[in-house]
Amino acid sequence: MTRQQLVEQIFKKRSYLCVGLDTDITKIPKHLLSEPDPVFAFNKAMIDATKDLCVAYKINTAFYEALGVKGWEAMEKTVRYIDDGHFKIADAKRGDIGNTSDQYAKAFFEALPFDAITVAPYMGEDSVKPFLQHKGKWAIVLGLTSNKGAADFEMQKMGDEFLYEKVVRTVFAWGSVENLMFVVGATKADEFINIRKLTPDHFYLVPGVGAQGGSLKEISEKAMTTDCGILVNASRAIIYAGEKEDFAEKAKAIAIQYQEEMSRYLR
Amino acid sequence: MTRQQLVEQIFKKRSYLCVGLDTDITKIPKHLLSEPDPVFAFNKAMIDATKDLCVAYKINTAFYEALGVKGWEAMEKTVRYIDDGHFKIADAKRGDIGNTSDQYAKAFFEALPFDAITVAPYMGEDSVKPFLQHKGKWAIVLGLTSNKGAADFEMQKMGDEFLYEKVVRTVFAWGSVENLMFVVGATKADEFINIRKLTPDHFYLVPGVGAQGGSLKEISEKAMTTDCGILVNASRAIIYAGEKEDFAEKAKAIAIQYQEEMSRYLR
Numbered sequence: 001m002t003r004q005q006l007v008e009q010i011f012k013k014r015s016y017l018c019v020g021l022d023t024d025i026t027k028i029p030k031h032l033l034s035e036p037d038p039v040f041a042f043n044k045a046m047i048d049a050t051k052d053l054c055v056a057y058k059i060n061t062a063f064y065e066a067l068g069v070k071g072w073e074a075m076e077k078t079v080r081y082i083d084d085g086h087f088k089i090a091d092a093k094r095g096d097i098g099n100t101s102d103q104y105a106k107a108f109f110e111a112l113p114f115d116a117i118t119v120a121p122y123m124g125e126d127s128v129k130p131f132l133q134h135k136g137k138w139a140i141v142l143g144l145t146s147n148k149g150a151a152d153f154e155m156q157k158m159g160d161e162f163l164y165e166k167v168v169r170t171v172f173a174w175g176s177v178e179n180l181m182f183v184v185g186a187t188k189a190d191e192f193i194n195i196r197k198l199t200p201d202h203f204y205l206v207p208g209v210g211a212q213g214g215s216l217k218e219i220s221e222k223a224m225t226t227d228c229g230i231l232v233n234a235s236r237a238i239i240y241a242g243e244k245e246d247f248a249e250k251a252k253a254i255a256i257q258y259q260e261e262m263s264r265y266l267r
Numbered sequence: 268m269t270r271q272q273l274v275e276q277i278f279k280k281r282s283y284l285c286v287g288l289d290t291d292i293t294k295i296p297k298h299l300l301s302e303p304d305p306v307f308a309f310n311k312a313m314i315d316a317t318k319d320l321c322v323a324y325k326i327n328t329a330f331y332e333a334l335g336v337k338g339w340e341a342m343e344k345t346v347r348y349i350d351d352g353h354f355k356i357a358d359a360k361r362g363d364i365g366n367t368s369d370q371y372a373k374a375f376f377e378a379l380p381f382d383a384i385t386v387a388p389y390m391g392e393d394s395v396k397p398f399l400q401h402k403g404k405w406a407i408v409l410g411l412t413s414n415k416g417a418a419d420f421e422m423q424k425m426g427d428e429f430l431y432e433k434v435v436r437t438v439f440a441w442g443s444v445e446n447l448m449f450v451v452g453a454t455k456a457d458e459f460i461n462i463r464k465l466t467p468d469h470f471y472l473v474p475g476v477g478a479q480g481g482s483l484k485e486i487s488e489k490a491m492t493t494d495c496g497i498l499v500n501a502s503r504a505i506i507y508a509g510e511k512e513d514f515a516e517k518a519k520a521i522a523i524q525y526q527e528e529m530s531r532y533l534r
């Protein structure tokens with residue numbers, strides 16, 4: 001999906017919501033466990049319930065890998081079930097030496113039809129570049145993450161800047177606004193103004209709203225650009241909104257709340 | 268596998284060789300492509316040929332994920348084929364917020380019988396800790412990697428030390444010599460003396476010998492401890508030593524060279 005197509009979807013739906021499919025088989029409604037593929041059954045219901053309210057889905061690969069081969073099958077079925085009007089993100093935090101990152105890019109962009117993958121920057125340029133060489137595909141590189149551990153290295157000073165600033169400034173040069181985004185956590189709202197100075201036009205994938213406590217209003221005020229420029233992810237707050245037969249309706253109700261709030265902030 | 272068991276294997280076999288199963292389906296001998304699972308057939312032959320010469324196998328998950336569900340199946344079959352006398356490493360470079368790293372730990376330590384997983388440290392303590400909480404299992408955290416991109420962040424100064432030193436020093440406190448190792452690339456031999464000062468007793472997983480150009484002699488001199496303390500990985504140099512019917516014998520011949528050289532360096 002191109003940037004233009006993504007922006008069109010955002011303004012058409014008045015939403016920049018990304019629904020995070022962090023589907024944990026121990027947390028889905030019990031009645032689904034008798035399905036042949038409970039995780040896919042749950043995801044299908046989630047996608048059907050939220051597809052008009054969000055522009056992106058983010059599949060957290062860890063939850064699928066934890067189920068082994070069956071989990072990888074459920075992930076494949078899920079990403080193929082999402083229509084091409086949605087931006088499909090593999091939240092996989094991959095990154096390795098060049099020949100290996102190249103294989104990860106094949107895994108998510110060729111073997112599977114994802115539009116984007118999240119990438120860990122520690123190993124530098126040759127670990128990131130292979131994800132930027134697939135037409136119409138995106139690398140979403142970790143900038144400043146939403147977790148407590150961000151303080152350990154990302155928020156440590158490297159010269160006169162934080163490591164995450166060094167990362168964002170450096171990675172900026174490796175891609176363009178058409179194939180590179182950054183992960184910036186919603187729990188670090190004060191940093192958004194600063195990060196926008198470094199990357200005025202890049203899209204950000206923003207996790208940390210909902211269960212992790214970030215404010216949608218605050219990050220929208222601080223990070224939005226004229227063509228939106230942010231995808232805000234909610235996972236647990238939406239997908240585990242209900243635990244009974246009406247779980248999909250409960251999820252939809254929360255997604256509607258997000259979409260309506262986003263509609264007010266969109267210019 | 269415990270540290271004591273690993274050290275026993277090393278001194279029994281007079282080898283600290285780790286064979287890297289970075290199995291690329293486009294590079295394996297053509298006659299294997301008619302097998303029902305060519306990647307597993309290749310790995311099985313590699314394991315049979317090298318098991319007496321090495322103490323560890325490192326499965327590079329990227330090469331399996333690039334084949335989708337079939338690849339994940341080949342990975343599972345491979346790790347289950349390796350006997351418990353070998354240290355089984357998932358070279359997966361995972362790391363995410365706590366609840367997600369927890370799922371990755373389940374994926375590799377419970378759904379699959381790996382002993383260890385490589386972990387990217389960028390996101391800090393809560394992204395690493397879940398890998399340290401499984402009895403007899405190991406996190407192998409990226410310290411200084413063997414690739415060119417190591418210069419971009421790892422070798423940048425953070426205060427009066429390099430980022431990789433800060434990482435090694437900080438992560439040191441999160442685990443012990445019984446559940447934590449570091450990745451230190453063989454191409455950075457001069458740094459080993461320095462890293463040994465920071466972590467005198469930890470095991471290192473050392474990639475970069477062979478195709479990437481690192482010297483086995485040099486790193487053995489600089490990084491070895493009284494109980495060895497290093498696992499040196501070779502992937503392409505061994506597994507692609509031959510490309511015809513005798514590929515396994517060719518691989519074995521190279522593995523023998525490594526083992527014999529290692530035997531001389533072991534105290």
